Amino acid sequence: MSILDHLDSAVLQAPRPARTTVKVKKARSKSCTQRSVEKLEADGYLVARVEQTIPHTFIKRDMFGFGDLLAIRRGEVLVVQVTDHTNVSKRVAKITEHENVGRVREAGIRIEVHGWDGERVRIVDLS
Numbered sequence: 001m002s003i004l005d006h007l008d009s010a011v012l013q014a015p016r017p018a019r020t021t022v023k024v025k026k027a028r029s030k031s032c033t034q035r036s037v038e039k040l041e042a043d044g045y046l047v048a049r050v051e052q053t054i055p056h057t058f059i060k061r062d063m064f065g066f067g068d069l070l071a072i073r074r075g076e077v078l079v080v081q082v083t084d085h086t087n088v089s090k091r092v093a094k095i096t097e098h099e100n101v102g103r104v105r106e107a108g109i110r111i112e113v114h115g116w117d118g119e120r121v122r123i124v125d126l127s
Contacts, residue, residue, distance in 0.1 A: 032116040033068060033082045039114075039121065045071035045078065064100045066091075066111075078110045088115035088122055095126055 030038075033049065040047045050063040050070045062068060067079035081091045091113045095101055104111060111126040 032084055032114070035116055035119075035121065036069060036080055036082045036114045040069065040071045040078075040080070043073075045073045047071045064104055065098050066095045066101070076110065077108065078112060079104065081111075081113045083113065083115050085115045085117035085120075085122060088113055088124060091115075092124055092126065101126075 033051075037047050037049070048070045049068065051068040052061045053059070054061060062081070063070060064079065066081050068082045069080040071078040071080060081095060083091050095111060095113065101111070105127065113124040113126065115122040115124070
């Protein structure tokens with residue numbers, strides 16, 4: 001007599017439980033824009049995202065043609081263009097050549113480019 005003869009036939013015929021696989025989500029890294037928002041808020045600014053996405057397109061429109069963020073604190077208004085560290089020089093050129101940069105400066109609004117490389121930021125002041 002084998003050991004199987006002593007087991008209940010219902011146990012032998014019961015389906016095996018399905019294997020479950022659990023995907024572990026990687027923690028998403030923060031976007032460059034989110035990093036700049038957090039940095040500016042830590043520096044005492046009130047920050048608004050002013051870059052607009054045109055509905056039903058993937059086209060983005062910056063404030064004044066070059067601003068992603070508007071940050072204010074007592075006596076200061078700042079427009080920030082956010083990018084990664086590899087595109088800082090391109091964004092600086094874009095802003096310095098833009099037709100609106102003079103009027104923004106005349107209004108007393110500061111202009112910065114934030115170039116992120118992981119947790120480090122390079123800030124270029126174009127005021």
